[in-house]
Amino acid sequence: MKRFLFTVSVILIFIYSMGEVVVRTFNFNPQTAVSENINGYYSLKKNQTGVYRKGGLPVNFESNFRINNYGYNSLIDYEFNSNNSNKIGILGDSFIEGFQVDVDKSIGRLLEKELESKNIVYEFGFSANNLLNNIETYEKFNLNKFQTVFLFLDLDDIHTDIPHKTPFNSYLAFKELHLRNFYDYFKFIKFLNFNHEIIRKLKSGLNFGVKSIPIKVTNNCNDSNHHKTLLNFIAKNKNVVVVLKNDIEFFKSILGEIEYIEIIHDLKPFSFGYDMHWNLNGRKNVVNSIMKWVNQKK
């Protein structure tokens, strides 16, 4: 038995050492944005840059991110003043936050290049944001002063009674305080955990740890009639244009005569596959669809 346990240990040590060497040599080690506790909830630490990586063999992606002065992944810092009329806003979830492609090729930057006028695009994308989060953001930053605000939606975004907020729980605090340092030494473990969500799977599979559950917060958008919330919001704010990510038929039935933009994915493939977020093709498809609408408006 001793010999057996020794052999198994040798194999494990060998695998781990090789893993460290490969991850460090080929730079597969991912960096994730540092998070912080703002009023008890998870948010991204402002003014930081880094390289986001996912995958490994046989394919992976690598992209630069920059968290700006308001905690959004954007190449530019935001300023809110009286002169907002040349600004365009984009509201959405992780598809807008877009860690998967370089920050200088975000939807906002691509759109700026396509637009003839000197518009600046502000992107308010945050992972798991739903319609109610977006309404909160709209009101918080007075986006009614913006020229246009594109609101990205799918079915999941409107079928909710509460805005999504992730509590900055003890696990997240531990992760930021200790795990980050630990991962600097044990990069292979980070590689495995980041790509295969080992800790998350363990937490759900073995049913221990704290789950990231939406916490109900006080807001005036909280009603059970989801469609009504969306329709009221669009009716009240004329500069909002809905961009549909999915579920077109459903939205057609509830939006009626209200204008919307449907994303046509002409360029393929438009996602990474193992990560379903848009790749550069996907983003170009989004911008092309918006530009088609803009040109029709002229």
Next chain:
Amino acid sequence: MLFNSLLFLFFLPTTFCLYWFVFNKKLSNQNLFLVAASYFFYACWDIRFLGLIILSTLIDFFVGNKIFNSKNNKRKIFLFLSIFSNITILAFFKYFNFFIESFDDLINMIGYELQNKFLINIILPVGISFYTFQTMSYTIDIYNNKIKPTNNLISFAAFVSFFPQLVAGPIERASNLLPQMLRERKFHFEKAYEGIILIIWGFFKKIVIADSLSPIVNEIFDNYSELGGFTLLLGIFYFSFQIYCDFSGYSDIAIGTAKIFGIDLMTNFKFPYFSKSIPEFWKRWHISLSTWFRDYIYIPLGGSLGSTNKTIRNIFIIFVLSGFWHGANWTFIFWGLIHALFYIPFYLTKKYKIIVFPFLQKNTDNALFNNIKIVFTFIVVMTAWIFFRSDSLKMSFKIINEILFNPTFTNILNPYNNLEGLYYLIYVVIFIVMDRFMMKTDHLMNFSYFKKTFIISVLSFITIFLIQLEVNDVFIYFQF
């Protein structure tokens, strides 16, 4: 619980330690622990169907003793009771809707239409085809005086539910596994180390090869109506390796796991794609099932001892049943029929020296000639897989039609990582070389300790590194 899950990664070492360090003092404790661990393993999948295993265990335990202690007709009645109860469970959960739908189709064919089809939404309990066949073999062997029944219910329950082979085989025989459950087990380094090698090789086949091929195979078969013949051929070529690596991977993990618990399970695969004929293929593919059908169906029907017509009939029966065992669909039956059609010429050759395929049925030591035979056999097997993988016969014939009459290539991407479909040919080529290497070296057993340790360390490292993101497919044979 899946072998390729994180839970198993904790379950296996925990069970191993408790088994050898805590419950090793007394055999009864060790067996009781095995039963508990096995039931937990199954319950992680679906606790509702644990009752079926317990029911099947109890029936066959008591019926086995009754058969042994009874005489003449009573023995037959008890055997019938065992077979009837097992087949009823299997038929209800696996074939109920198939028979109702086939009956409905028949009624439609003669011009009537059934208004209220009595279809019910049945969940197929995982592993049911495996453990029912295993328990049936126990009572049949007692009836045939090949084994004696056990009076130890816990050991018998451990034999039925032994977790490594519970859900997807190998379908064990009581004559092999039960005696091992009844005698004291000692830890042997060589056996346990062989187990570790098999586990790692099994994981490599499942995770690196089968799971890598799975998305592209699904993509091709899901869009078969829009694709050209060459692309469909590529899909079926990949599927041939996917199913082999998936199923033989599972078997290797099961056999390897059993070995580290001091138990030997029967070999289920012997490098089948290197077979030189269809009969040889069936001596190497899913051996535990093919020998089950041989021992409990083919031989009782008369085997090859009767007239030629009778033998051909028997061959057809076992292949059709083998297809039907896989699932309630005509596609599986056609899969079995194709194998029967290519099996029979070899039987005729053996009996009457009739040469149906002169080029292929000649015995020779010529390497080139033998390789051609291997390729021909693989093509036949691959053709049969078209039926196995298709949802309907219509789909199968459409695919064959496209391959034969529209051999164009449609570019296709793996939806999980956007890699070109052709890229995975590298995986297949590497796998063939490795499989050949494993065959030649008897799973590395001929190598020294250091060489073995180095090779399996590298293999496990590659496996960990090439786990396909977002692909965590269940084993194909779980559905049977």
